[in-house]
Amino acid sequence: MTDVVIIGSGMGGATLAAALAPTGARITILERGHQIPDDAPARDPWRIYVNSAFRSDETWLDEAGRPFEPGNYYNVGGNTKLYGGVLIRCRAEDFEEQQHAGGLSPAWPFRYDELAPWYDRAEQLYQVRGDASSDATEPPHGQPYPYPPIPDEPAVAEVRARLERVGVRPFTLPLGVDLNRWLAGGATGWDGYPDTRCGKMDAETCGLAEALRHETVELITGAEVTGLALGADNKRIGEVIYRKDGEEHRLRPALVALCAGAVQSAALLLRSGIANSSDQAGRCFMNHNATAMIAIDPRFRNDAVYQKTWGINAWYHSDGAGGPPLGNVQLLGRVTPDILKTQVPRLPMPLARWVSGHAIDLYLISEDLPDPESRVVLNGGKVQLLWRRSNMAAHAGLVAKTKETMKKAGFPIVLSRLFDGRVPSHQCGTVRMGDDPQNSVIDPQCRSWDHPNLFVADAGALPTSAAVNPSLTVAALALRAAETIKKEIAA
Incomplete structure (x- = not known):
């Protein structure tokens, strides 16, 4: 018997489990994947x-x-497991209606102040290293970060200083990484490298580890959920159906929390034919407009290992000249010669070594605006992604502004590549929350409008994508949703 089934062990599911575990409720977490083994090729870019x-x-x-x-x-x-460890809050303005170059970003059903205490708790759970005072756009915190920031390596500090000399002040990225433990496992960055429980503060090592300290919490791996079935009242979720080792299993919990990720959560609702009286399930898919940039200076020597310690929000709220927002810039994890070669196979390795040794690597993010026709659908049972990019004028402006700034900072060669739809650049929005059941799937407490015992606590719930990494916001939403679920459990 189980009281709560949580589908997915990512940031939403693991955080929700950690928050609910102390209630004593019997919780079953269903994860379609398996644990990455300790001996996995976790530091091999070719693999x-x-x-x-x-x-x-x-x-x-x-x-x-x-x-x-x-x-x-x-x-x-x-x-x-492979994320860059950036645990940053949405800006307070991201919760308000904002006009962008490409259209309107709608307001959330609540303001930043409502989520702020849950951000505080999420930062404690995920042991964030940071310095809130370094970013002029940082919203108010109820308490400081639990740990001091990860230091810049000398080469990275040099680039920060160059940018400050040309009038751009980078801020310190809030990161979920125990640097000493990570580097003890190998001299690589963490961005894009899978964690084998050696220093990255992720859903497994923090949220799930906390949940599994309680004997009432069970994790079942290799369990792919294939459907949700309604109960006898044709209103509440009565069964969770999953397959494991080729066999079908059914659970009959009191409550179900869907945390499978923006695409798979929407696909499961569509496949099950539920929670979609608004015809909004799968709609408003958002995927950040993202570009990788390499700035090269033959005089600069980059001997950094992990690199990813600062970002730029100078153009987050406007283009710097009174125009609409452009987005966020942050360092990528170190693009080594091997990584560069994997991305540009025709590049001779000696040239890859030269470029890597004289470059700084950046990641540029602009907001993708919600569009009902940008969506996840099912086609012959398969997931089909109908992504309609938006706000690309803003992203082009961010790329141009960053290139101009890097050249002023002494990097005469600046190359960039726009990520395509195959790259999951912070997918979100497909099971969006709202205060009107006619144009949203879940209410502001992350509860389905249609089914009172169904909650969604992953990035699919986000009404807008903002222009920052969503992991911490997902964790904060999960902690907030847990308060409503606790009341249900106690009833």
Whole structure:
């Protein structure tokens, strides 16, 4: 018997489990993937980027119906196992209606102040290292970060100083990484590298570890949920159906929390034919407009190992000249010669070594605006992604502004590449929350409008994408939703 079934062990599911575990409720977490083993090739870029050692063999369909391999991962801990560890809050303004170059970003059903205490708790749970005073756009905190920031390496500090000399002040990224433990496992960065429980603060090592300290919490791996069935009242979720080792199993919990990720959560609702009286399930898919940038200076020597310690929010609220917002810039994890070669196979290795040794690597993010026609659908039982990019004028402006700034800072060669739809750049929005059941799937407490015992606590719930990494916001939403679920458990 189980009281609560949580589908997915990523940031939403693991955090929710950690919050509910002290209630004594019997909680079952269903994860379709498995734990990444200790002896996995976790520091080998060729196995990560070329041989896809950690991706599933799943394929989705693009808008034209052509199959492609999505860059998603199914592991205990979900996509956080390979994330960059950036645990940043949405800005207070992201919760308000904002006009962008590409259209309107709607307001959330509540303001920043409502989520702020849950951000505080999420930062404690995920042991964030940071300095809130370093960013002029940082919203108010109820308490400081639990740990001081991860220091810049000398080469990275030099670039920060160069930018400050040309009038741009980088801020210190809030990170969920125990640096000493991470580097003890190998001299690499953590961005894009899978964690084998050696220093990254992710859904497995923090949220799930906390939940599994309680004997009433059970994790079942290799359990792919195939459907949700209504009970006798045709209103509440009566059964969770999953397959494990080729056999079908059914659970009959009192409450169900769907935390499978924006795409898979929407697909499961569509496949089950539930929670969609508004016809909004799967709609408003958002995927950050993202660009990788390499700024090269032959005089600069980059001997950094991990690199990813600062970002730029100078153009987050406007373009710097009174125009609409552009977005966020942050360092990528170190693009080593091997990584560069995997991405540009024709590049001779000696040239890859030269470029890597004289470059700084950046990641540029602009907000993707919600559009009901940008959506996840099912086509012959397969996931089809109909992504309609938006707000690309703002992203082009961010790329241009960053290139101009890097050249002023002494990097005469600046190269960039826009990520395509195969790269999951913070997917969200498909099971969006709202205060009107006619145009949203869940209410402001993350409860389904249609089914009182169904909650969604993953990035699918986000009404807007903002222009920052969503992991901490997902964790804060899960902690907040847990308060409503606790009342249900106690009733």
